[in-house]
Amino acid sequence: MIELLNVKKSFGDKPIIKGVDIVMESSKCNLIIGSSGSGKTVLTKCIVGLFTPEEGHIKYDGQDIVSMPLEEKKELRQRIGMLFQGSALFDSMTVEQNVLFPLEMFSGKSYNERKKRADEVLARVNLLEAKNKYPAEISGGMKKRVGIARAIVLNPKYLFCDEPNSGLDPQTSLLIDKLIKEITVEYDMTTVVVTHDMNSVMEIGDHIIYMYQGQKQWEGSNKEIIYSDDKLLNDFIFASDFLQDAKKMRQIEDKRKGLAQ
Ligand SMILES: Nc1ncnc2c1ncn2[C@@H]1O[C@H](COP(=O)(O)OP(=O)(O)OP(=O)(O)O)[C@@H](O)[C@H]1O
Numbered sequence: 001m002i003e004l005l006n007v008k009k010s011f012g013d014k015p016i017i018k019g020v021d022i023v024m025e026s027s028k029c030n031l032i033i034g035s036s037g038s039g040k041t042v043l044t045k046c047i048v049g050l051f052t053p054e055e056g057h058i059k060y061d062g063q064d065i066v067s068m069p070l071e072e073k074k075e076l077r078q079r080i081g082m083l084f085q086g087s088a089l090f091d092s093m094t095v096e097q098n099v100l101f102p103l104e105m106f107s108g109k110s111y112n113e114r115k116k117r118a119d120e121v122l123a124r125v126n127l128l129e130a131k132n133k134y135p136a137e138i139s140g141g142m143k144k145r146v147g148i149a150r151a152i153v154l155n156p157k158y159l160f161c162d163e164p165n166s167g168l169d170p171q172t173s174l175l176i177d178k179l180i181k182e183i184t185v186e187y188d189m190t191t192v193v194v195t196h197d198m199n200s201v202m203e204i205g206d207h208i209i210y211m212y213q214g215q216k217q218w219e220g221s222n223k224e225i226i227y228s229d230d231k232l233l234n235d236f237i238f239a240s241d242f243l244q245d246a247k248k249m250r251q252i253e254d255k256r257k258g259l260a261q
Helices: 040-047 070-077 095-106 111-124 140-152 170-186 198-204 231-237 241-256
Strands: 002-011 014-024 028-033 055-060 080-083 158-162 190-194 207-212 215-220
Touching: 002 040, 014 028, 014 040, 014 055, 014 207, 014 215, 028 040, 028 170, 028 198, 040 158, 040 190, 080 140, 095 111, 095 140, 111 140, 140 158, 140 170, 158 170, 170 190, 170 198, 207 231, 215 231
Parallel strands: 028 190, 028 207, 080 158, 158 190
Antiparallel strands: 002 014, 002 055, 207 215
């Protein structure tokens, strides 16, 4: 669980994050959404300890990263997996070497144990057969899966994904979303996804945090979003007539199935 209590962050005299409270539970995909400039990146950097907030607390299963000594922070960071926007693979390394890298840096495991663990996670993301290929030889979706394998290879308790679907077609995006959702439950991780992808919101949004001008404007699940009457959220999510119609259709369908809220 990651808990934010009254987190505030400014640059100079400009407040960017204006007192945010969030509880993110384990085994859940927590999505941070909001328009450009709403503070998603700054908030995420505060959560992972890259920025220090002026006020507030950010607790990882009770441990406050804001006041934590550097040594403990380093230790905590090893329990955090990161999936970066462009996958951020090393081009000169094979798929397997990319996944072995965090194990070599941080695990203290023997050579055979490292190879075994890398194979396990590569098998989990269905990439065992591509392990000797270089990033330039695989597709964008495969690169994301290598990024996911590398992010989970140290068995993290927390997973951060920055725009996991950027540059992917809708079908591949769906596969990546499903994979993130599945591993979140399998590894009992607290997953935080920063996204602009509304399909992801509806597909894996166990807990959606909608940021507006540095504040948490709305939070709820992908089911609750269909019934929210928050105007700012509605204008953001269901921006087009097509999506407004899709929302109404979904409400009618839910009513027919007796699932309406
Ligand atoms: N290092 C910094 N110094 C000063 N201002 C910053 C810094 N980083 C971000 N900001 C400002 O903080 C505000 C929020 O930026 P942030 O990058 O968090 O938005 P975002 O919601 O992630 O946007 P996007 O969706 O475009 O990535 C912006 O006004 C930005 O200019």
